[in-house]
Amino acid sequence: MKKYYDIIVIGAGHAGIEAAYSAARMGCSVGLVTMDINAIGRMSCNPAIGGTAKGHLVREIDALGGIMGQLADKTGIQFKMLNTSKGPAVWSPRCQSDKNLYSEEAANIIKEFDRIEILQDMVNQLRVTSYELRDGKYKYIITGIKTESGTEIECRSVIITSGTFLNAIMHTGKANVEGGRIGEKSATGLSECMLSLGFETGRLKTGTPPRLDLDTIDFSRTEVQTGDENPQPFSHKKYAKFPFLEQVNCYLTHTNESTHEILRTGFEDSPMFTGRIKGVGPRYCPSIEDKISRFSEKPRHQIFLEPETLDGKTIYMNGFSTSLPVDVQEKAARTIKALENVKLVKQGYAVEYDFFPTHQINLTLETKLVSGLYTAGQINGTSGYEEAAAQGLMAGINAALKIQNKEPFILKRSEAYIGVLIDDLINKCPDEPYRMFTSCAEYRLVLRQDNADLRLMKYGNELGLIDDEMMNDLNEKMNLIKDGGNYFNINTINQKLVNEYLRSVNANEISQGEFLHNLIKRNEVLLKDIVELECFNENELIQKIKENKEALNQIEIEIKYKGYIDRQDEQISHFVKNEAIRIPDDFKYEKIRSLSTEAVEKLSRIRPNSIGQAMRIAGVRPSDISAVMIYMRG
Numbered sequence: 001m002k003k004y005y006d007i008i009v010i011g012a013g014h015a016g017i018e019a020a021y022s023a024a025r026m027g028c029s030v031g032l033v034t035m036d037i038n039a040i041g042r043m044s045c046n047p048a049i050g051g052t053a054k055g056h057l058v059r060e061i062d063a064l065g066g067i068m069g070q071l072a073d074k075t076g077i078q079f080k081m082l083n084t085s086k087g088p089a090v091w092s093p094r095c096q097s098d099k100n101l102y103s104e105e106a107a108n109i110i111k112e113f114d115r116i117e118i119l120q121d122m123v124n125q126l127r128v129t130s131y132e133l134r135d136g137k138y139k140y141i142i143t144g145i146k147t148e149s150g151t152e153i154e155c156r157s158v159i160i161t162s163g164t165f166l167n168a169i170m171h172t173g174k175a176n177v178e179g180g181r182i183g184e185k186s187a188t189g190l191s192e193c194m195l196s197l198g199f200e201t202g203r204l205k206t207g208t209p210p211r212l213d214l215d216t217i218d219f220s221r222t223e224v225q226t227g228d229e230n231p232q233p234f235s236h237k238k239y240a241k242f243p244f245l246e247q248v249n250c251y252l253t254h255t256n257e258s259t260h261e262i263l264r265t266g267f268e269d270s271p272m273f274t275g276r277i278k279g280v281g282p283r284y285c286p287s288i289e290d291k292i293s294r295f296s297e298k299p300r301h302q303i304f305l306e307p308e309t310l311d312g313k314t315i316y317m318n319g320f321s322t323s324l325p326v327d328v329q330e331k332a333a334r335t336i337k338a339l340e341n342v343k344l345v346k347q348g349y350a351v352e353y354d355f356f357p358t359h360q361i362n363l364t365l366e367t368k369l370v371s372g373l374y375t376a377g378q379i380n381g382t383s384g385y386e387e388a389a390a391q392g393l394m395a396g397i398n399a400a401l402k403i404q405n406k407e408p409f410i411l412k413r414s415e416a417y418i419g420v421l422i423d424d425l426i427n428k429c430p431d432e433p434y435r436m437f438t439s440c441a442e443y444r445l446v447l448r449q450d451n452a453d454l455r456l457m458k459y460g461n462e463l464g465l466i467d468d469e470m471m472n473d474l475n476e477k478m479n480l481i482k483d484g485g486n487y488f489n490i491n492t493i494n495q496k497l498v499n500e501y502l503r504s505v506n507a508n509e510i511s512q513g514e515f516l517h518n519l520i521k522r523n524e525v526l527l528k529d530i531v532e533l534e535c536f537n538e539n540e541l542i543q544k545i546k547e548n549k550e551a552l553n554q555i556e557i558e559i560k561y562k563g564y565i566d567r568q569d570e571q572i573s574h575f576v577k578n579e580a581i582r583i584p585d586d587f588k589y590e591k592i593r594s595l596s597t598e599a600v601e602k603l604s605r606i607r608p609n610s611i612g613q614a615m616r617i618a619g620v621r622p623s624d625i626s627a628v629m630i631y632m633r634g
Contacts, residue, residue, distance in 0.1 A: 065465020
């Protein structure tokens with residue numbers, strides 16, 4: 001075991017592996033500390049990656065050089081693009097993964113990287129040095145860690161990605177036991193160490209449903225949920241063959257009034273309703289008992305039955321997260337259609353754990369109190385593998401940049417969902433688990449999952465996380481999109497050449513030549529059909545577009561939604577202007593008499609680095625912003 005690493009990452013979940021991988025790729029030596037070397041990249045809850053808005057995050061992680069997209073592609077057993085009946089802004093990729101293979105694949109990537117060393121231990125102390133500031137307060141600088149085994153390791157940066165393990169307690173009915181996952185112990189000491197340094201802490205809660213025995217389910221009585229016929233990968237890498245694994249179905253059934261009645265019999269033993277759980281749970285992923293309590297008028301709720309592995313016998317009971325007693329869980333499950341004879345392989349349970357409110361970190365995810373200390377994932381109050389991985393990637397990048405004395409890497413909310421995520425965490429300081437939605441992004445029409453590479457890959461290349469070969473492929477695609485867009489904008493087509501097609505899709509015929517872009521704007525008209533018209537058979541540019549499905553898709557979206565995109569681009573230009581008005585780090589808000597008390601408190605606590613950021617802080621009014629700008633000019 002070494003006595004020094006540039007960066008130590010605490011925790012080897014989805015945030016931890018992205019942090020370690022990105023920092024190592026950027027040239028840093030990394031010590032990745034995990035309590036269980038066999039739990040690297042473990043899928044604690046649903047073995048699925050992506051989903052609404054979360055799929056956008058995965059595509060962005062991949063475009064920046066992270067590994068979640070590749071892991072999902074290599075271990076996915078069902079791929080599906082969600083929301084395709086709506087506009088492209090909300091199309092979101094999702095895959096069901098083989099949870100065992102996902103963890104194995106993640107571990108293999110990390111273990112094979114020579115600048116990452118995996119250490120099986122528990123960190124319970126941070127080593128810091130301190131110096132006194134002018135106002136009498138102290139500033140700390142990270143110098144290393146101390147583990148449960150007594151090992152002391154020096155470093156220049158620490159990234160905490162502890163997931164749900166800090167002082168974690170698992171609840172099932174009246175029973176509770178220390179631990180962050182079944183069979184895995186709680187992480188102790190680290191929270192207390194951070195509290196001693198002056199950090200504020202809180203408690204959050206999450207939950208997981210029972211796992212069911214596949215052989216005890218009558219799938220013939222369920223609704224089959226198939227994947228896409230032509231599945232699309234998350235990663236922008238070019239695969240010789242995709243998908244990698246056999247594809248399977250998922251299944252849908254529903255609870256009913258009998259289910260709800262049995263669940264209610266367990267309420268008096270529910271740790272959530274009796275007050276034994278103090279932490280706040282995720283609003284958008286409630287337990288089944290919370291659903292039937294809050295939505296008592298609903299006669300049923302969806303239950304998705306999802307395979308956890310290709311060769312195993314466990315089924316994930318999605319929609320039935322619970323901490324009720326085990327006997328109540330099983331009785332209630334057996335009232336559900338197709339589950340009358342079901343056996344529980346593993347009970348559902350709730351986990352309560354420490355988190356650290358996010359007004360205590362900067363946009364780089366570095367803590368304000370301790371220089372060189374970063375936090376990412378559920379310790380920051382988020383929920384979900386994807387939100388954690390995005391933060392881990394950004395923390396790893398910024399820790400490496402700081403060590404290399406380079407400028408930090410911060411994505412604006414106008415550039416990426418990752419930017420929206422971090423900006424929301426810091427400016428809104430959520431007091432419940434934060435989940436990414438497309439509605440969180442005001443510029444979502446330009447932040448689509450399909451153009452993540454166009455938006456972000458240049459940054460990944462500059463950081464050394466995306467190789468030049470991928471950039472060359474991207475540049476070819478961008479040139480093809482540009483040339484194709486210009487071609488369809490300036491060229492017309494004769495009515496004789498296109499009317500037969502227009503009739504076939506029930507679109508109005510044209511009586512004279514028409515610009516191609518006007519035809520493509522029609523809802524009924526698809527660009528993939530237009531390029532198949534006989535008149536384009538000898539057109540070299542059109543043939544190249546036909547061969548590049550991604551370029552074709554981009555051209556069509558840019559033409560069909562041009563007016564909306566132009567409007568968002570204009571809004572983004574105003575946003576960028578406000579972001580460019582910098583606020584000094586030591587700005588004294590208390591000197592502005594016209595500021596409200598709440599504004600002074602919020603601005604002083606969060607310390608925004610720009611007027612744009614200040615405008616997004618909850619509790620800061622437009623009049624407060626005006627006062628700050630007047631004072632800055634004076």
